Amino acid sequence: MGTKDTITKDYMADNRVFADVFNHMLYKGKNVIDPDTLHPLDTTALAVPYGSGTSEVPVQKFRDEFKSLNVMHDDSRIYLLLGIENQSEAHYAMPVKNMVYDALEYAGQVENSARSHREAKQWPSTSGEYLTGFYKDDQLIPVITTVVYFGSDTWNAPRSLHEMLSVQDPEILSMVPDYRINLFSPAEIKDEELDKLQSNLKEVMLFIKYSxxxxxxxxxxxxxxxxxxxxxxxxxxxxxxxxxxxxxxxxxxxxxxxxxxxxxxxxxxxxxxxxxxxxxxxxxxxxxxxxxxxxxxxxxxxxxxxxxxxxxxxxxxxxxxxxx
Incomplete structure (x- = not known):
C-alpha cells in the first residue's frame, strides 16, 4: 500500500468524515447520518459462491472502509452497509472492482442466512430453499459503495460496466446488467454543495479542487x-x-x-x-x-x-x- 493510500484510508476511517460522504451522496447534504450511528465492519470480503459443490474456492478482497448504519429516517428504520474506496488516481476498472466487492458481500449474506437457519433448526419447506439455504421470506441488507476521488481533475475513467464493454449495441446491452459507480469527486461538486459538509472534509476537498x-x-x-x-x-x-x-x-x-x-x-x-x-x-x-x-x-x-x-x-x- 502506497503512502497516499495509507494516509487517505486512515483519514476516511473517521466517522465524521465517513458520514459526510454519505450524507452528501444519499441525502443531498442534509445531516441525516449521525457519526455515532456508524460502526466499523471487517473490511475483508470473504465468500464462497454457493452451489459450487465440493470444489469450492474462497474468494477474498479487501475494502478501504466498510461500516454498518442503523438510523431512523422518515419514521422508518434503515439498516445499510456502506463502503468507501479511496482513489488518488483514476481507476479504469472501478465498476468491476466495486461490483466484485458488493457481490461478495451479498453472497456472504446469503451464506450467513443459511447458517442461521441451520443453527436454529429451521428446515426448508421447498427444494428451492434447500438448494441455497436462503428462504422465501429472507431479505438482504443493501450495500452501497462510494468512490472518493482525491484528484483535482474530472474523473476520466469508466463510470459503469457498460462503458467498459467492447460491444455497444443497445439490443445486446439491454440483456447485460449494468453496474455504475457512485462517485464523490471535488471537481464535479459545486462549492455550495461542498460547503454543506460538516467535517473538515470540506476544507480538504476545496483545497484539492483548487490546488x-x-x-x-x-x-x-x-x-x-x-x-x-x-x-x-x-x-x-x-x-x-x-x-x-x-x-x-x-x-x-x-x-x-x-x-x-x-x-x-x-x-x-x-x-x-x-x-x-x-x-x-x-x-x-x-x-x-x-x-x-x-x-x-x-x-x-x-x-x-x-x-x-x-x-x-x-x-x-x-x-x-x-x-x-
Whole structure:
C-alpha cells in the first residue's frame, strides 16, 4: 500500500468524515447520518459462491472502509452497509472492482442466512430453499459503495460496466446488467454543495479542487475559518495528494493552512526572483564575452582558438563573429 493510500484510508476511517460522504451522496447534504450511528465492519470480503459443490474456492478482497448504519429516517428504520474506496488516481476498472466487492458481500449474506437457519433448526419447506439455504421470506441488507476521488481533475475513467464493454449495441446491452459507480469527486461538486459538509472534509476537498490555482487558494484559505486550524490528519491528506510540501511536525495538533499557502507563494516568488537574477547575470557575462572577443578579433596576433580560450566563447561563436 502506497503512502497516499495509507494516509487517505486512515483519514476516511473517521466517522465524521465517513458520514459526510454519505450524507452528501444519499441525502443531498442534509445531516441525516449521525457519526455515532456508524460502526466499523471487517473490511475483508470473504465468500464462497454457493452451489459450487465440493470444489469450492474462497474468494477474498479487501475494502478501504466498510461500516454498518442503523438510523431512523422518515419514521422508518434503515439498516445499510456502506463502503468507501479511496482513489488518488483514476481507476479504469472501478465498476468491476466495486461490483466484485458488493457481490461478495451479498453472497456472504446469503451464506450467513443459511447458517442461521441451520443453527436454529429451521428446515426448508421447498427444494428451492434447500438448494441455497436462503428462504422465501429472507431479505438482504443493501450495500452501497462510494468512490472518493482525491484528484483535482474530472474523473476520466469508466463510470459503469457498460462503458467498459467492447460491444455497444443497445439490443445486446439491454440483456447485460449494468453496474455504475457512485462517485464523490471535488471537481464535479459545486462549492455550495461542498460547503454543506460538516467535517473538515470540506476544507480538504476545496483545497484539492483548487490546488492548481494559487490565487484562488489564497482567497479560499484566508476567508474560511476552517483553514486557520486544520486537523493534522486532514492537512496530511492535502500535503500527500497535492504535493505542496507543507511545513508541519507530527507533534502539531493542527495546521494553519492560510499561513502555509502564503509561505508556498512567497517561496515561489523568491524562486522566480532568484531565477531572474541568475538569468540576468548570465546575459551580462555573455555580452561581456562577446565584446572581448570582438576587440581581440581586431588584433591579428590572436588566433580564433586564443580568443575562445580567453573570452570563454565557443570556437564556433568566435568564428561566426569573425565572419561578421
Amino acid at each position: 492548481k490555482d494559487k490565487r484562488k487558494l489564497q482567497e479560499l484559505t484566508s476567508k474560511s475559518p476552517g483553514f486557520r486550524s486544520l486537523e493534522l490528519k486532514a492537512a496530511r491528506v492535502i500535503d500527500s495528494i497535492t504535493g505542496i510540501n507543507l511545513r508541519f511536525t507530527e507533534t502539531e495538533g493542527s495546521v494553519n493552512m492560510c499561513q502555509a499557502v502564503q509561505e508556498m507563494c512567497d517561496d515561489a516568488r523568491a524562486e522566480g526572483r532568484t531565477a531572474g537574477l541568475a538569468e540576468g547575470r548570465t546575459e551580462g557575462l555573455q555580452e561581456q564575452a562577446m565584446l572581448t572577443a570582438q576587440r581581440m578579433l581586431q588584433d591579428p596576433r590572436f588566433s580564433p582558438e586564443d580568443i575562445s580560450r580567453f573570452s570563454g566563447l565557443s570556437l564556433e561563436d568566435v568564428l561566426k563573429l569573425q565572419k561578421k
